[in-house]
Amino acid sequence: EAGVAQSPRYKIIEKRQSVAFWCNPISGHATLYWYQQILGQGPKLLIQFQNNGVVDDSQLPKDRFSAERLKGVDSTLKIQPAKLEDSAVYLCASSLGAFAGGGGEQFFGPGTRLTVL
Amino acid sequence: KNQVEQSPQSLIILEGKNCTLQCNYTVSPFSNLRWYKQDTGRGPVSLTIMTFSENTKSNGRYTATLDADTKQSSLHITASQLSDSASYICVVSVNNNNDMRFGAGTRLTVKP
Numbered sequence: 508e509a510g511v512a513q514s515p516r517y518k519i520i521e522k523r524q525s526v527a528f529w530c531n532p533i534s535g536h537a538t539l540y541w542y543q544q545i546l547g548q549g550p551k552l553l554i555q556f557q558n559n560g561v562v563d564d565s566q567l568p569k570d571r572f573s574a575e576r577l578k579g580v581d582s583t584l585k586i587q588p589a590k591l592e593d594s595a596v597y598l599c600a601s602s603l604g605a606f607a608g609g610g611g612e613q614f615f616g617p618g619t620r621l622t623v624l
Numbered sequence: 625k626n627q628v629e630q631s632p633q634s635l636i637i638l639e640g641k642n643c644t645l646q647c648n649y650t651v652s653p654f655s656n657l658r659w660y661k662q663d664t665g666r667g668p669v670s671l672t673i674m675t676f677s678e679n680t681k682s683n684g685r686y687t688a689t690l691d692a693d694t695k696q697s698s699l700h701i702t703a704s705q706l707s708d709s710a711s712y713i714c715v716v717s718v719n720n721n722n723d724m725r726f727g728a729g730t731r732l733t734v735k736p
Contacts, residue, residue: 511667549628549713549726550668598667615667 509533511616513599519622525587528619532580532601536614538562539576541584542598544618550598556582586621594623627651628716628727636733641704645730647697647714655717659688659699662711662729671699671712704734 512531520526532539538557542550553572554564558579567574571590576582586593596618604611631646647657656675660668672681672688674697680689685702701708714727 547728549715549728551726552724600667612670615669617666620665 511599511601511614513597513616513619515619516617517620517622519624520589521624522591523588525585526589526621527583527585528597528599528621530582530584530599530616532582532599533614536601536603537579538602538604539582540600540602540613541574541582542600544596544598546595553584553597589621589623591623594621596620628714628725630712630714630727630730632730633728634731634733636735637704639704639706639734639736642700642702643704643732645699645701645712645714645732647699647716647727649695649697649714649716649725649727651716651718651725653719654692654695655719657688657690657697657717658715659686659697660713660715662713664710668713701732706734706736708732709734 511533514529518526540555541553543553544550553567554574555562556576559576572586574584584597598618599616600613602611602613628649635643637643654676656673658673659671661671662668671683671686674681674688674690676692687700690697699712709732711729711731713729716725
């Protein structure tokens with residue numbers, strides 16, 4: 508079974524530039540998550556999709572971050588414009604059911620390491 | 625203040641030795657607790673998941689314990705291998721929904 512795919516794996520940009528990350532979840536997984544993991548910290552949930560609808564985006568900095576999941580499969584996360592503090596690993600995860608926290612398994616992709624100079 | 629605290633922050637042990645990682649949490653109401661292993665440059669991979677009624681669960685050389693009364697969990701690694709070098713993250717779920725609180729992780733280095 509193929510895992511969660513993410514691209515690019517690494518990205519270096521200058522502050523105020525824009526960047527986009529792509530995620531392809533495990534086939535058949537209804538729920539998709541984007542996390543931000545700053546070095547030395549645990550992942551922080553940015554946004555959660557159930558199919559192509561947003562379930563939770565309470566911690567997404569909406570003035571600069573946006574995400575979409577067209578057709579309920581692939582997803583993109585965009586940052587525009589980037590700030591120095593956005594340097595982090597952006598992890599995508601997917602789960603079969605609606606609530607991974609309720610006991611469902613959550614599978615993570617390898618992440619995209621973003622460096623903002 | 626993070627509601628899931630892990631200790632130590634980092635740990636170095638020799639290959640073949642055992643070690644124990646700690647996780648204390650204050651979140652409530654508790655649903656379940658998971659331990660993840662995150663290799664450098666990779667996403668986290670689930671090791672164990674325990675509900676309120678479970679106080680121990682094993683996955684090979686990994687054994688997790690849970691004391692829901694004291695809100696403490698530990699991950700014990702037996703006969704460590706070089707491949708155990710990774711970050712180990714404790715995650716507590718709240719109220720059986722999608723509210724998952726991540727600890728900052730313990731960085732384990734196993735040396736030959």
